[in-house]
Amino acid sequence: MTDTVRVRYAPSPTGYPHVGNIRTALFNWLFARHHSGKFIVRIEDTDQARYVPGAVEAILDGLCWLGMDWDEGPERDGVYGPYFQSQRLEKYRAAAEKLIESGHAYRCYCSLERLEDVRAAQTAAKQPTGYDRKCRDRCDISPAGVTPVVRFKVPLTGTTTFYDVIRGEVTFDNSLLDDFVLLKSDGFPTYHLANIVDDHEMKISHVMRAEEWLSSTPKHIQLYKAMGYEPPVYAHLPMILGPDRSKLSKRHGAVSIIEYKDQGYLPETMVNFLSLLGWSLDATTEIMNVKTVIDNFSLERISKTAAIFNIEKLDWMNGSYIRALPLDEFTDRAQPFLEAGVPEAAAYDREYLKGVLALIQERVKKLGELRDQPELTRFFFYENLEYHAVDLVGKGFTTISTRQALESSLERLLTLDSFTIDAMENSLRALAEELRLKPGQLFGCLRVAVTGQTVSPPLFQTMAVLGRERTTKRLKSAIAKTYELPE
Template structure:
C-alpha cells in the first residue's frame, strides 16, 4: 500500500455511536495510519427526519476520546472539522440532473399512498417488495404541484460483479434490484447518491463499512458506472454478535461509546478490544497498544466470520490496563470518578488521595466503580464513620473481648515510634495471641473500627494511609461504641 490511501468514516447523526459503528471508524483509522494515508470524517446528515440533537457532538467526542484524529476538513479555530453532506446539496442535485440527462435516472411522481398500496399488494402476493417502475418510461411531466423524487434506472438484465477484499468475488442479479431513489422530494440525497458523489470528490480509495451494506454495493457499482467514475476498493467488515451469537443489542453491551467512557473504561482498552472484533495479530496475543496494532494492521487479517462481543473479556482487559498504569496516571484518571462518588475526597491533597487509591488499583476493573461503589474508598475521606456497634463484635467474640481487643490495640499503637505497616503488624500479630484470639478476629474488629465496614483494602496499609491521629481516634470511638452494647 502507498501513501495515497484515503479512507473515510461516514456516520449518520441519527443516534449516538455504538460499538459497531465505532469499530468501523477504528478499522478505517488503523488502515490509514498503517499506510501513511488519510482518514476523513464525513457526517451524513441528509436524513433530516431522523436527526438526533447532540449526535454529531457524541460522534466527534467518541473519536477524540479514542485518539482517532482526522486529517482534513473545513478549518475552524485552527482545527479540522468534519465534512457535512447537508452543506453539499447543490453538488448532489447537479449529479442527479446529470444522470437524468444521460438516461440513467428519471423523475418519479408516485405518491406515498400509491407506494404503500403497491407494497401491500406485493406482500399479499408473497413476492419480493420493491418499486414497480411505474414512472420509468412515462412522460417527465407529473401532476401539478407534486415534487418528484429521482430514481436510478437499474439495468434489467445481467449481473453486477465486484471484488470485496475480505469476501472475494461477489455477484448480484440486476433483475432483483429495484430502481432506488437518488434524490428525495425535499431535495436531500439518499445515502446511495451522496456517498458515491462524496467518495469520488474526496478521492476515497477504500470503502470499509459494515457487512449490512454488502447488498447495496451493486447499486453503487452501477452508479459509479453511470457517472463515469472509477469505484473504490470495497471491504465489508464482519458482523458483531452478542456472546449468545444473537444480534448485538444493549443487553450485550451495544451502547454508545460515550457510555463506556462514563463507565470508566480506558480509551486504550477500547481501542485494543474493538480492534480484536474481527481482526487479530495471531491466535494468542490479546493485549496490544495502539502503536503495535497500527504496525500490524492489514485488511488481509480481517475475518469473514462474525465477531463476538464479550463484556467479560472487556472488563478483564480494562482491569489489566488499569493495573499497568503508573500510580500517578491512575490517580489522574480515577480522581474525577472518585469525587463523583465521594465528594468529600475533593478536600484532600493529591498525595493523600494517591496513597488511598494505591490500595485499590489492583481491584478496580472500571474507574466508574469508584463512583458507583463509594464503599471502596469513603472511609479514607469521611470525618465520621457510620456503623452499628454490634458490627464490631466478630465471630467467636463477646462485647467484653471486643472492647479489650480494641483498647489493647489502641494502647500498643500509641506507643509506636513509626506508624508504618511493618511496625503495626509486628505489634498486632503477637497481641492477638496474647488476647487468646485468632489474628482474623482481632483484625476483623479493628477493620470495622477504622473503616466502618467489614471489607476493605489490607488493614495495615489502610491504617498507614489514614495516619496515626485518625486511626487512633477511630479506635477510641469504637471502644466507646462497645459501651452501647449490653453484655
C-alpha cells in the same frame, strides 16, 4: 483513483455512536495510519427526519476520546471540522440531473399512497416488494402540485459483480434490484447518491463499512459506472454478535461509546478491544498498544466470520490496563470519578489521594466503580464513621472481650516507634496470640473500628494511609461504642 490511501468514516447522526459504528471508524483510522494515508470524517446528515440532537457532538467526542484524529475538512480557527453532507446539496442535485440527462435516471411522480398500495399488493401476492417502475419510461411531465423523486434505472437483466477484499468476488442478479431513489422530493439525496458523489470527489481509495451494506454495493457499482467514475476498493467488515451469537444489543453491553467513557473504561482499552472485533495480530496476543496495532494492521487479517462482543473480556482487559498505569497517571484519571462518588475527597491533598488510590488500583475494573461504589473509599475521607456498635463484636467475641481487644490494640499502636505496615502487623499478630485469638478475629474487629465496614482494602495498608492520629482516634471511638452494648 489516487495512489495514497484515503478512507472515510461517514456516520449518520440518527443516534449516538455504538460499538459497531465505532469499530468501523477504528478500522478505517488504523488502515490510514498504517499506510500513512488520510482519514476523513464525513457526517451524512441528509435524513433530516431522523436527526438526533447532540448526535454529532457525541460522534466527534467519541473519536477524540479514542484518539482517532482526522486529517482534513472545512477549516475553522485552524482546526479541521468534519464534512457535512447537508452543506453539499448542490453537488448531489447536479449529479442527479446529469444522470437524468444521460438516461441513467428518471423522475418519479408516484405518491406515497400509491407506493404503499403497490407494496401491499405485492405482499398479498407473495411477490418480492419493490417499485414497479411505473414512471421509468413515461414522458417527463410533472403533474400539478407533485414534487418528484429521482430514481436510478437499474439494468433489467444481467449481473453486477465486484471484488471485496474480505469476501472475494461477489455477484448480484440485477433483476433482484429495484429502481432505487437517488434524490428525495425534499431535494436531499439518499445515501446511495451522496456517498458515491462524495467518495469520488474526496478521492476515497478504500471503503470499509459494515457487512449490512454488502447488498447495496451493486447499486453503487452501477452508479459509479453510470457516472464514469472508478469505484474504490471495498471491504465489508464482519458482523458483531453477542456471546450467545445473537444480534448485538444493550443486554450484551452494546451501548454508546460515550457511555463506556462515562463508565470509566480507558480509551486505550477500548481501542485494543475493538481492534480485536474482527481483526487479530496472531492466535494468542490480546493486550497490545495502539502503535502495535497500527504497525501490524492489514485488511488480509480481517476475518469473514462474525466477531463476538464479550463484556466480561472487556472488563478483564480494562482492569489489566488500569493495573498497569503508573500511580500518578492512575490518580489523574481516577480523581474525577472519586470526587463524583465521595465529594469530601476534594478537600484532601494529592499525596493523600495517591495513598488511597494505590490501595484501590488493584481492585477496580472500571474507574466508574469509584463513583458508583463510594463504599470502596469513603471511610478514608469521613471524620466520623457511622456503623452499628454490634458490628464490632465478631465471632467468638463478647462485648467485654471486644473492648479489651480494642483497648490492647490501641495501646500497642500508640507505643509503636514507627507507624509502618510491618510494625503494625508484627505487633498486632503478637497481640492476637497473647489474647488467644486467631489473627483474623482480631483484625476483623479492628477493620470495623477503623473503616466502619467488614470489607475494605488490606487492613494495615489502610491504617498506614489513615495515619496514627486518625487510626487511634477511630479506635477510641469504637471503644466508646462498646459501652452502648449490653455486657
